[in-house]
Amino acid sequence: IAGITQAPTSQILAAGRRMTLRCTQDMRHNAMYWYRQDLGLGLRLIHYSNTAGTTGKGEVPDGYSVSRANTDDFPLTLASAVPSQTSVYFCASSDDGGSDTQYFGPGTRLTVL
Amino acid sequence: GQNIDQPTEMTATEGAIVQINCTYQTSGFNGLFWYQQHAGEAPTFLSYNVLDGLEEKGRFSSFLSRSKGYSYLLLKELQMKDSASYLCAVRDSNYQLIWGAGTKLIIKP
Numbered sequence: 001i002a003g004i005t006q007a008p009t010s011q012i013l014a015a016g017r018r019m020t021l022r023c024t025q026d027m028r029h030n031a032m033y034w035y036r037q038d039l040g041l042g043l044r045l046i047h048y049s050n051t052a053g054t055t056g057k058g059e060v061p062d063g064y065s066v067s068r069a070n071t072d073d074f075p076l077t078l079a080s081a082v083p084s085q086t087s088v089y090f091c092a093s094s095d096d097g098g099s100d101t102q103y104f105g106p107g108t109r110l111t112v113l
Numbered sequence: 114g115q116n117i118d119q120p121t122e123m124t125a126t127e128g129a130i131v132q133i134n135c136t137y138q139t140s141g142f143n144g145l146f147w148y149q150q151h152a153g154e155a156p157t158f159l160s161y162n163v164l165d166g167l168e169e170k171g172r173f174s175s176f177l178s179r180s181k182g183y184s185y186l187l188l189k190e191l192q193m194k195d196s197a198s199y200l201c202a203v204r205d206s207n208y209q210l211i212w213g214a215g216t217k218l219i220i221k222p
Contacts, residue, residue, distance in 0.1 A: 041214055042200070042211075042214045043212040045210070048209070099163070100204075100208070101146070102210065106154070
């Protein structure tokens, strides 16, 4: 693995179903993030984790949960999907250097019907 | 509230120069980022400014004025592959990134 990977690449999901989006990084970054990107809007932060074992809520956390059991993995779970959660989801991690630049995974395109 | 403004779309000619502006109003300031995002792909990091002035990196430069809440991204010698969206983001007092909606740049031959 080089960088950040996400799975699945895309998914069509029936409303009410549970879904977990996976994110794994091999850069040993402490901080990780989940964003959603919708047409005409900027990236919006769902949840973040500054280090393994800790998580925090972003701008739009409702309907989503995360866990951070180790440094590499940061899964995002939709407990009961709704059509408004149709979006492109990006996972990111940031280095611990002066700029804390965020680096993004390839994204998951989720459609909830 | 927090706000990042950038033009929705711009068009430029191959070989020319284009300037993409970004104005911001945020609770605190801890740096400004520019990212490039090709259609269907992830954002990729272009530049970071935390002090006033110009940062140059090859064909791309980024400028920051903290007193004016203003930044621009300057792209020189435009190439067709520069057709993409350019995202401006500001790190606020909570160290979270606030993102603009992005500027779609269309390059014409």
